[in-house]
Amino acid sequence: MQISLKGRNGVILGVANKRSIAWGCAKSLAREGMRLAFTYVGERMEETVRGLAAECEGSIVLPCDVTKPEEIDSAFASIAKEFGHLDAVVHGVAFARREELQGDFHSLSKEGYMIAHEVSAYSLTAIARRALPLMEGREGSIVTLSYIGGERVIQNYNVMGIAKAALEASVRYLAADLGPRGIRVNAISAGPIRTLSASGVSGFTEMLDNIAEKAPLRRNIKADEVGDTCLFLCSDLSRGITGSTIYVDAGYHIMGV
Ligand code: 1JT
Numbered sequence: 001m002q003i004s005l006k007g008r009n010g011v012i013l014g015v016a017n018k019r020s021i022a023w024g025c026a027k028s029l030a031r032e033g034m035r036l037a038f039t040y041v042g043e044r045m046e047e048t049v050r051g052l053a054a055e056c057e058g059s060i061v062l063p064c065d066v067t068k069p070e071e072i073d074s075a076f077a078s079i080a081k082e083f084g085h086l087d088a089v090v091h092g093v094a095f096a097r098r099e100e101l102q103g104d105f106h107s108l109s110k111e112g113y114m115i116a117h118e119v120s121a122y123s124l125t126a127i128a129r130r131a132l133p134l135m136e137g138r139e140g141s142i143v144t145l146s147y148i149g150g151e152r153v154i155q156n157y158n159v160m161g162i163a164k165a166a167l168e169a170s171v172r173y174l175a176a177d178l179g180p181r182g183i184r185v186n187a188i189s190a191g192p193i194r195t196l197s198a199s200g201v202s203g204f205t206e207m208l209d210n211i212a213e214k215a216p217l218r219r220n221i222k223a224d225e226v227g228d229t230c231l232f233l234c235s236d237l238s239r240g241i242t243g244s245t246i247y248v249d250a251g252y253h254i255m256g257v
Contacts, residue, residue: 003235006033009083010234011075013039013127014062014092014145016196017048021145023090024223028231030056034088037079039064066093066123076130086134088234091127091144092206094197095119100159101201108159116159121166128174128185140183144171146245147228148189148253156203166244175243184242186233191249192220216251 010029014022015038036059040049046061053059060082064075079086081206096116100108124144131142149157150164168187175185191211198204208220226248232238233246247253 001236001239003237004032005029005087005231005235008033008087008234009035009079009085010088010089010090011036011037011079011086011131012092013038013066013123014090014094015040015049015052016045017104017236018052019193019195019223020092021190021193021195021223021226022090023026023052024225025090025092025143025230026052026056026192026227027224029088029090029229029234030059032231034234035059035083037062037075037083039075041065066126067118072126073129076134080094080134083134085138086131087138087140087145089127089131089140089142090230090234091124093119093123094145094160094163096158096160096163098200102156102158105158111163112159116163117166120160120163123165123171124170125174128178131195132178132181132183135183136181138182139236139239141238142174142178142183142185143230143233144185144187146187146189147192148247148249150189156201171245172243173188179242184233184238186241186243187235187243187245188229188236189247189249189253190226191215191247191252192222193226195223211250211252214252214255215249216254221248221250 038053038061053061062075065071100112146164149161171187231247
């Protein structure tokens with residue numbers, strides 16, 4: 001068995017800039033020869049994503065706002081036309097309104113709840129459904145990005161915590177559903193990384209320091225470390241793994257207080 005992804009195609013959602021965890025995943029996959037389709041949201045992001053995609057041979061760039069079913073459909077129609085088939089989906093999409101990532105959890109509005117879940121959890125299933133016909137008869141791999149706030153209470157993570165719980169449960173249900181077709185579905189629970197999403201999160205620096213102090217490896221993690229685990233999950237080397245959440249967090253999750 002080889003890690004090589006030559007001749008394989010993947011789609012990657014959630015690259016916003018060069019610090020994105022999804023970009024770390026893209027670089028690892030491209031390094032082993034996977035051809036990639038990048039998606040972006042809104043015109044503001046297009047130029048940045050095109051610039052990054054230019055570093056990955058043979059890649060294409062498509063608009064795809066996961067809250068717009070027509071946009072998902074047309075993105076996958078383009079992928080079908082350009083690539084013919086798909087072997088991997090990397091889902092690195094999440095969103096919550098800033099006011100929902102602080103303060104009292106019980107203040108959570110229905111609107112805030114719905115938006116976070118639509119973008120961060122439901123979208124995995126919405127994307128998987130469109131990817132299915134392109135993965136038919138192939139041993140595909142679907143990978144999503146999660147965070148420990150989906151299983152434990154992490155102060156301020158609030159609505160994203162319950163959205164990540166729904167996301168990780170979706171991974172299990174999709175894995176059971178798609179396993180008979182040879183498609184594997186897994187999540188990577190990444191330690192916190194200073195990305196665009198994390199910017200403006202109050203107390204983020206203190207959180208990084210706290211983890212570097214307590215994690216077994218005594219440091220934070222980098223997006224390329226998540227990328228290499230994503231590569232493993234998209235390669236044949238992980239052929240026996242599905243429905244799992246794998247931690248890339250310097251071991252932080254094993255520690256008690
Ligand atoms: C989103 C944001 C998803 C930040 C995220 C996220 N997953 C991890 N982070 C970083 C983070 C954020 C908070 C936190 C711990 C880590 C921003 C909006 C889009 C979705 O609290 C302790 C708040």
